[in-house]
Amino acid sequence: MVTIKRLLLPGFCLCVLMSLTTFSGSSIGLEPTVKYFRSGAQGFAVATEALQSAVQAIKKDDSASVIMARQQLKNCRLxxxxxxxxxxxxxKSSSLIYNSPAKTEIEEPYMEYQEPVGMQVMEALLYEDDVAEHKSELLEQVNVINSSAEDLLSLLYGFTADDKQILESLRIELIRIYTLGISGFDAPLLKSGIPESYEALNAVKVVLAPYLDKRARYADSVAYYLDKSLQFLQAGKDFDTFDRLRFLQLYALPLQRTFGYMIKDMQLVHNTTGGVLNYNAEDLFSKDAINIDAFPSNAATDTIETFPLSGVAATPGLYKFIAEDAFASYGTTVNAALIRLGKMLFHETALSGNNKISCATCHRPEKHFTDGLANSVAFDGHSHVKRNAPSLLYSGFQYGQFWEGRTKSLEEQALDVIHNPTEMNGDIAKVLTLPAYAVLFKQVFPDSSMKAEKVAVALAAFVRSLNPRNSPFDQYMGGDTMVMNAAQKRGFNLFMGKAQCGTCHFAPLFNGLVPPLYQLTELEVLGTPKNEDLAKPLADDDKGRFDVFPISYYEQAFKTPTVRNVSATGPYMHNGAFTTLENVVEFYNKGGGSGIGLATPTQTLSSVPLQLTKEEVADVTAFMRALEDSLP
Structure with missing residues (x-):
């Protein structure tokens, strides 16, 4: 298990990385790619030296020295x-030293901590009220960055890679640009996301040159959209006003599509994402771009999983159940019969202890699979459960279930709810004795006897099918440019830009599934109040993931849900505190719990106000309404 101390020792990292990054295979792009990296690494090392000097020059009550340090950090990032x-x-391990999120990460189940390190940490410190007070911390960070950068070229000793690997590294970089780059995820305070995206995309162009020179099929189209994308980024350098929707629709997504066609035609497709990214999909916003079959269906007990404070990460499952009779593998495609059985069970009140409650009681299809209550009614019929019932739409695209991510799969979640005395207080065996189900189970599971876990398998299969992706936004990205109005278009650009919504609710699912590999789900500490009055907020007593693992960084940590269908699934937040989308956006606009005066020491949301106007808040909510699906 890697600890932060090991990350801070460049010599140790080099030895380990050399054993992990030696590849074999021939490549027309290897030599020019390595040559480009050599030059870039040297430039980066020089930039870290300049940043080091700027930090050393910071003086108390000298704003010019702080501005210079920020400018040098921006140059270093470029x-x-x-x-x-x-x-x-x-x-990959080396990149963690330079550009990791400024959040403490915790590796479960061993609970080892990784303190934040790198340029994102420096950005946060350079925007503190008194930067000079943090000079020693800044120096510590920049010294690590500089010493590691100076050793980068030694990592190339014996390095080889083939065309497939080089081209996949570029196609993943495109996703990184489209989701994290233009949203400002890496540098929300510097607001340098657009020029950073330009530099990243220009690197793609340089490395692609030998492939395009081969006059491969689609090469002309790739070159055209590359140039157009770069021109658009260069012309729209201002972060807050950059037209992300136009960029994606006219240039970036066509580039991704034609690049994919070219790779496929050259027979150089390579997928190291465990199947999470579907390279047969047209582009990032295609319905099948992220493969739901790659998410855990029931996590194997022998995998080592990590749960950073910024996410719940798990080794992706391949739609494989535990190799016992009850969870036998039924392949990678959920069949229609299993989904139909799951839908019947979803509405089956016999699953509850009083024969009155079904899954659909709290996840009503006509309400986009929630119940419209701040907290759902408990089993006794008059009290309420602890938290708000989230929509089940798109819930299969996660690595942890429930608000605090306490279960790893939808199967485990179903069993938890059915057996929970405050929710359904049920006995699955009762359903298994019903004659109608005996026939259905035999049809779906012909190779084994009926067991309770199979109810969970069927329920989970139905829930995984709840991915309509037919909202006005989806139709717009599919080519119908008349379906969204001007406010919704402005709202998307704000959502992915100034409002910083897209730095936690990541495209294309707009949940906490982190791009570009989509292999972990984020949890965040927002400081959500107990009430809706932002002028007189009351502290919430729900400790979130802390109740699962009682460590301070987990206090009030909750999973980031999708904002798809959010206009139809209020009230909002884990406790249903907010009744309107406008109030939710205003809470973020003010800087979360810390911004409205609540003591939230481990808040992961920036407490810096977003400075959104009333009109901009309205536009952001207009866009979120464009994410509402039409359900049958």
Missing amino acids: QYKKIEFFLEYFL
Whole structure:
């Protein structure tokens, strides 16, 4: 298990990384790619030296020295982006030193801590009220960055890679640009996301040159959309006003599509994402871009999983159940009969202890699979459960279930709810004795006897099928440009830009599934109040994931849900505190719990106000209404 101390020792990292990043295979792109990386790495090292000098020059009550340090950090980030595709793909451990989120990460089940390190940490410190007070911390960070950057070239000793690997590193970088780059995820305070995206995309162009020179099929189209995308990024450098929707629709997504066609035609498709990314999909916003079959259906007990404070990560399942009779593998495609059985069970009141409650009681299809209550009614019929019932739509695209991510799969979640005395207080055996189900179970599971766990398998299969992706936004991205109005278009650009919504609710699912690999689900500490009055907020007593693992960084940590269908699934937040979308956005606008005066020491949401106007808040909510699906 890697600890932060090991990350801070460059010599140790080099030895380990060399053993992990030696590849074999021939490549027409290897030599030019390595040459480009050498040049970029040297440029990055020089930039870290300049940043180091700027930090050393910071003086108390000297705003000019702080501004200079921020400018040097921005330049350092631009240099890093030139080599990001290479570091993130071939030298992943090294990239963690430079550009990790400024949040403490916790590796479960061993509960080892990884303190934040790198440029994102420096950005946060450089925007504190008194930067000079943090000079020693800044120096510690920049010294680590600089010493590691100076050793980067030694990582190339004996390095080889083939065309498939190089091209996959570039296609993943495109997703990184489209989701994290233009949203400002890496540098929300510097607001340098657009020029950073330009540098990252220009690196793609340089590395692709030998492939395009081969005059491969689709090469002309790739070159055209590359140039157009770069021109658009260069012309729209201002972060807050950049037209992300137009960029994606006219240039970026066509580039992704034609690049995919070219790779496929050259027979150089390579997928190291465990099947999470579907390279047969047209583009990132296609319905099948992220493969639901790659998410845990029932986590194997021998996998080591990590749960950073910024996410719940698990080794992706391949729709494989535990190799016991009850969870026998039924392949990678959920068949229609299993889904039909799951839908029947979803509405089956016999699953509850009083024969009155079904899954559909709290997840009503006509209400987009929630119940419209701040807290759902409990089994006794008059009290309420602890938290709000989230919509089940798109819930299969997660690595943890429930608000605090306490179960790893939908199967485990179903069993938890059915057996919970405050929810359904049920006995699955009762359903298994009903004659109608005996026939159905035999049809779906012909190879084994009926067991309670199979009810969970069927329920989970039905829930995984709840992915309509037919909202006005989806139709717009599919080519119907008349379906969204001007406010909704402005709202998307704000959502992915100034409002910073897209830095937690990641495209294309707009939940906490982190791009570009989509292999972990985020939890965040927002400081959500108990009430809706932001002028007189009351502290909430729900400790979130802390109740699962009682460590301070988990206090009030909750999973980031999708905002798809959010206009139809209020009230909002884990406790149903907010009744309107406008109030939710205003809570974020003010800087979360810390911003409205609540003591939230481990808040992961920035407490810096977003400075959204009333009109901008309205536009953001207008866009979220464009994410509402039509249900049968």
